[in-house]
Amino acid sequence: MTTTVQLSIAGRGENDSPLLDDLLDQVRDYFEMINGVAASMAEGNAEQYDWRVVGLSKNSPATITVEAVARSGFPDGANLAARAREQTSYGLVRLQRESVRPLHFTDNVLEAADRFARRVTRGLAETSVVAQNSIEVVFRPADAVATIDHIAVVRADDPVHPYKELGSLEGLIQTVGADAWGHPFIVVRNRLTNADVKCFLAGEALSALEEEPVANVVWKQRRVTALGILRYRSLGKISQADVTHLEFADPARKLPGPADVIDRQFTGGLSSEEYLERLHNGDA
The missing domain is CATH 2.40.50.140 (Nucleic acid-binding proteins)
Known part of the structure; x- marks a missing residue:
């Protein structure tokens, strides 16, 4: 089964046309999130696949479709990309709803998610992500604002688990x-x-x-x-x-108190200094 992702990006200009920088940066940040999640899943060894563009369209909104291709020597590379894609979608939707760090969302992934959301509050009107066998992710201005607020709370209260x-x-x-x-x-x-x-x-x-x-x-x-x-x-x-x-x-x-755990006869009547000295000399 192929692993594909389709991004639709609508700008605020005439005919939903996004600015070039907004379009390229939004695509770049989305795949930075997926690749960061994959790196966490694979414990750093995420360079097992490449993304190949298999479709482009400007039929309002602009749409790009990409496919994961396994690299030589990594037959499960596309499968890793699919799992990372699914986890990324799950994480983005979760960040729209609550201030909880999603699984595998490292600080770098959070940074990319923050940029991805902020762009929808400025030059972009909407970004949607559609992938087979995965939940659809839609970012409109209200979703983006909520995500930005939730990411800020996560950064302050819940650093990544080292x-x-x-x-x-x-x-x-x-x-x-x-x-x-x-x-x-x-x-x-x-x-x-x-x-x-x-x-x-x-x-x-x-x-x-x-x-x-x-x-x-x-x-x-x-x-x-x-x-x-x-x-x-x-x-x-x-x-x-x-x-x-x-x-x-x-x-x-009840939990034990000091009287329950302290044995006042432990030193046999000696002071702590005397007892420790005898213990050191082998006489205790």
Whole structure:
């Protein structure tokens, strides 16, 4: 199956004619987004395909159709381009609706998306993207303004995740909800950092939440341990989590306090300095 994309670009001039710079830059930024997403998917090895122009039209609006062609030695190159194209469309539509960084949208991809949207608030009246087996993306001025605002929030509040790891976090549930795509989540206030972390739920985690009474979860701020993939914005700072298992703590059981963990007889009556000196000398 071929991997094609068709862009229709309407200007604000006579007969929807776009300026040359706007037309070329809009096409360039769109494929910069796709290629950036592909680079993230392929962990940097995105040079597996080329884009070939297979159609041009100026029947109001101007239209360009391109096809992905695998490079020599990369038989799956066109497939990578197709997956990146689909993820790019999904991400652009998501940015029109909410201030959440789409998957594989690195800072460079966000920059291109911002330029792509801003052009529709100035010299262009509309840009639409149509691809087989993928959602259609349409940018009109209102869509572009919303996208620009959402990208600004993402840049300020949700830097790109530099790394991720399998792990767990513990804290109190602050909020329960779903994003614009219907993906359920909880917001957990991390016990160690006191920062709120959005945890998207799937599998056993979602089932465990559904079994809990709403009042206990939402109003009583249940303490929970969430296990899954933790995504970090920087060293030690969790920005988001994909959770597959939840463990609810017994609400009647309190966290241990200092009196529960400190053993005043640990040094046998010695001061800390005396105990450490004896330990150093092998006498403790």
